[in-house]
Structure formats: structure tokens, C-alpha cells
Amino acid sequence: SQQGEEDPQALSIQEGENATMNCSYKTSINNLQWYRQNSGRGLVHLILIRSNEREKHSGRLRVTLDTSKKSSSLLITASRAADTASYFCATVVMNRDDKIIFGKGTRLHILP
Amino acid sequence: EPEVTQTPSHQVTQMGQEVILRCVPISNHLYFYWYRQILGQKVEFLVSFYNNEISEKSEIFDDQFSVERPDGSNFTLKIRSTKLEDSAMYFCASSFQSSYNSPLHFGNGTRLTVT
Numbered sequence: 001s002q003q004g005e006e007d008p009q010a011l012s013i014q015e016g017e018n019a020t021m022n023c024s025y026k027t028s029i030n031n032l033q034w035y036r037q038n039s040g041r042g043l044v045h046l047i048l049i050r051s052n053e054r055e056k057h058s059g060r061l062r063v064t065l066d067t068s069k070k071s072s073s074l075l076i077t078a079s080r081a082a083d084t085a086s087y088f089c090a091t092v093v094m095n096r097d098d099k100i101i102f103g104k105g106t107r108l109h110i111l112p
Numbered sequence: 113e114p115e116v117t118q119t120p121s122h123q124v125t126q127m128g129q130e131v132i133l134r135c136v137p138i139s140n141h142l143y144f145y146w147y148r149q150i151l152g153q154k155v156e157f158l159v160s161f162y163n164n165e166i167s168e169k170s171e172i173f174d175d176q177f178s179v180e181r182p183d184g185s186n187f188t189l190k191i192r193s194t195k196l197e198d199s200a201m202y203f204c205a206s207s208f209q210s211s212y213n214s215p216l217h218f219g220n221g222t223r224l225t226v227t
Contacts, residue, residue: 043155048215
């Protein structure tokens, strides 16, 4: 499997519901980052969580990190149509700060 | 807000031709990256560049690829002899510090089509 694999690959939920996406990785990391990509556009950084942190919040976003399980989750609360996008986790491998590896992403579709 | 700009937005080339993809990173950023994405799939790391040299590269970044920061503002990716499988979206990114401390800022990409 890849370093940084998101689960599920695709997710459709009703507007107003919460969306949870998961990411698993294989090696020790310095930090883990989540990005969003609207169709045909560049990636936009959402949140960075360091390896010594367990949870981080930013607005409607909540990220958790479990280094013992090598996994992270991204929760978007009270979803909106504008949240429709692909979401990627990216890992910064320990001692290799200049190599940031992205997963395959979760395609999130918010239904009106 | 400062942004990373990439040109052209779409490049069509014939197999075997050389292409140069151009990027202007955010002006005070020190770390530069190229990624590619095939058909909206996985975002693949190609190379990172710091202090005028390559700091990391992937298995994809073989002898056909090269990067350059010719004038202190542009950051280019050259593919010497394009193959059909090089067709992809190519994204440039930059950051002020290493990724340990700061996130990447991406451009909107160049869609490369090799025919």
C-alpha cells in the first residue's frame, strides 16, 4: 500500500451532515497535512498536525493523529455544498522534510 | 494574497519533443517543488529544490527531467523527450520554510498533453 492512503475513496453526504475521512501511512513522520483540491485546480492547505500532537481544530475542521496506529482523520462538521472537493493527506517523512508524499485522496460530494 | 503562478495552463506537444513548464513561486519562499497528477488521481512527488540544488527526487524524476531556477524568480521543469505517459497535470509548489514547519502553496497547474 502507499504512504498516505485515504479512506474512503469517495463519499457522498447530505448538506449539514458531518464528513469523516481517514488516512493511513506507513513510516514515521514529522507531521501530517491535509489539503483540498477543487476540480482542475491546485491543492490548498487546510491544516498541519505535528507528530507530537493528537488533535487540532480549525473552524469546522477537526484533525486527529494516532501515531501508534499510523492514522489520521479529518472531520468536517456541518458540511456545505462548497465543501465538495477532493481531500488529500500528505505526510512529511521523518528526517526527510523536503519530500512530502500525498495519498490518492477522498472525493467528497455534498448533496443539497 | 501572494500566489504561485504557472504557465502555460495547457501545453500540447508531440512525443519526443522537449517541454519547459514554468512557475513563479511566492517571492520570499525558499523551498520549491514539482508534483504531477494523472487524470485527477494521486498527486505524485517529483522533486524538491532548495538552495539552488535538488534536495529530494522520486523514481519518476529520471534523466529525462531537470529543474532550474534561472533568475531568482522563475522555477522551471524541463522534460527532454516527452512520452505519452508524461501526459498529466503538473503542479508547482513553494514554501517559506521546510515542510516540517510550513505548508506548501500550490499553483493551478499546467495540463501537459503528449500526442
